[in-house]
Amino acid sequence: MNDKSLQIPKRIKRSDQIVESVKRWVALNRMEPGERLPNERELMQQFECSKGTVREALKSLEVQGLVTIRTGPNGGAVLERVPFEKASELLRNYLHFDQPSGPEIYALRTLIEPEIAALATPRITEEDLDSLEALVKCCEMTPETLEERIDQRIAELDFHVLLAQRCGNAMLSFIGRFVNDMIRDLVIFKKSALPEQREFSCANLAYHRQLIDALRARDASRARQLMHEHMKSAEHFNRELEGQLHQHFLGATR
Amino acid sequence: MNDKSLQIPKRIKRSDQIVESVKRWVALNRMEPGERLPNERELMQQFECSKGTVREALKSLEVQGLVTIRTGPNGGAVLERVPFEKASELLRNYLHFDQPSGPEIYALRTLIEPEIAALATPRITEEDLDSLEALVKCCEMTPETLEERIDQRIAELDFHVLLAQRCGNAMLSFIGRFVNDMIRDLVIFKKSALPEQREFSCANLAYHRQLIDALRARDASRARQLMHEHMKSAEHFNRELEGQLHQHFLGATR
C-alpha cells in the first residue's frame, strides 16, 4: 500500500497510472511470458481513456522491455521476459554520468567471477564444455591483424559470459554478463590501438584450459581458485596497460 | 506507384530513431544533467515529424529515466542522472520471471559487502559516522511491536546502504543498494509474521558497532574482515529462518 502516490501531491499522469495498473495485474494473475495483454480497444474501455493514452502506456511497457508489440491480427502486446540486452542498456544509462574506470570494473570482476565459476561447475553440460573448448581454440593461433586480436579478446570474454549464464544465480549471472560487456566495450572502443600484450593472452589461454579441466572434473573449489588467480592476473595486466596508455595520452584524459 | 526499391528494409520505428539520435547528441555534446533538450516544436522541425512522434520519443527517454519533462514556460525535457530507484525498478523487471531466492541474495551480499566496507573506509566522513551511530541506536531498544521489529531491520539495512553509497565504485554501490532493497522487500512482504530472532538482532548490533570502530580507525582490512563475518552470520540466520518458514508452509510454496 505504500505507494509513490504518497510522495506526489501533483497530478499523476494518466498513462503512468495505466502502466502501474497493468504491472500489478500481470503480477497478481501470475501471467507468464507469451500471454497477451488486452488489445487497445479493451484497454481504452477498461481505463476510460483515448487510444493515444493507451498507446503511450503500452509504449512505456515496451521501453521497459516487459512487452513486445506485434502488428496484424491477433497482434497487440504480448508479455516478454526482459531481454538481457535491454536491462543492460538501462543500467548503462544509470552509469552514464558516472562511468566506471577500468580498475573499478576489474575490481568487481575479481569479486564475482570466482563465485560464478564455482556455482557453474556442477551445472555445466558436455555441450557447454565443447563450446568453451571452441572458444579456447579461437585464441590458440597467433593473431596477425588488429581485428584478429580483438576477436580473440572477445572470445575470451565469451568464455566468461557462458559461465555466467550457467551459474544458476540470476543476479550473479546478470552482473557477470554486464561486467564482461563493459570490458568488451573497453576492448573495442578505447583500446583499438592497443599493444600486443602477448604475455597476457598466453596467461589467459592457460587459465582457460585449466578451468575447463576443473569444470570437467566437477571440482568447484579448484575452479574458484583458478578463476581467482586468473582475475588477479587480468587485473594486473590491465593496470599495466592503463599505465602505458596514460604515458601516451598525457593530459588527454577525460 | 508502389516502387519496392524505395522501400527501406528497416522497420525501425521513427520514435526509436529519434531516441537514438538524441542519445548520441547528448553523448557527443558531453551534455550535463540539468541542461535542456530542444522543445517539442524544435524537435518536430529537426526530425520532420509530428508532435505525437516527438512526444513518443520524449516519453521513451523519460521512462528510461534520462530526462524529466516539465510543463510551462522554460519547461520541456531536461537531462537528468538516472535515479537509483528507476534503475532498480528496471532491473527488477528483468528479474521478474526469475525471482532470486533468499539464499541467492545472501550469497551475492556475502561477496560484495566486505569489499564495499573496505572501499568505504577511507571515504566515510564524520557526519556519515554520526548517521551510522544513529541507525545503530535505533536497534538498541528491544522492540515491542512487529512494526518496531521491522523498523529495526530496515535501520540495519540502511546502515549497509549508506556504506554502499560511500564506496566510490558506482557499480559496486549500485549492486549493494539493490541487494539491500531486495532484502528489505523480503523483510516487509514475505516475513511480516516473522519470528523474533533475538539472537540475530544482537549479533547484527554487535557487528555494526565493531564496524563503526573499524571505520573510525580507518582500518579497511579490519572492516572487510568484520563485514565478512557479519555476512556469514546473517547468511546462517537466514538459512535457519527459511528452514522454519518451510516447516510452516509445507506445500504452499510457489
Add this chain to the structure above:
DNA sequence: CTAGATTTGTTCGTATGTATC
C-alpha cells in the same frame, strides 16, 4: 492576486502500411 504567455498534455479524426488469415 490576477491575467496572460508559454509549453506540455490529452483527445479526436483520419490516413496508411503491414502482417495474418
Add this chain to the structure above:
DNA sequence: TGATACATACGAACAAATCTA
C-alpha cells in the same frame, strides 16, 4: 489474392500546468 485487424503517423484543437508581469 483480398479482407481484416492492428500499429504507426499526422494534424488540429483544446486542456492543464507553470512562470512572469
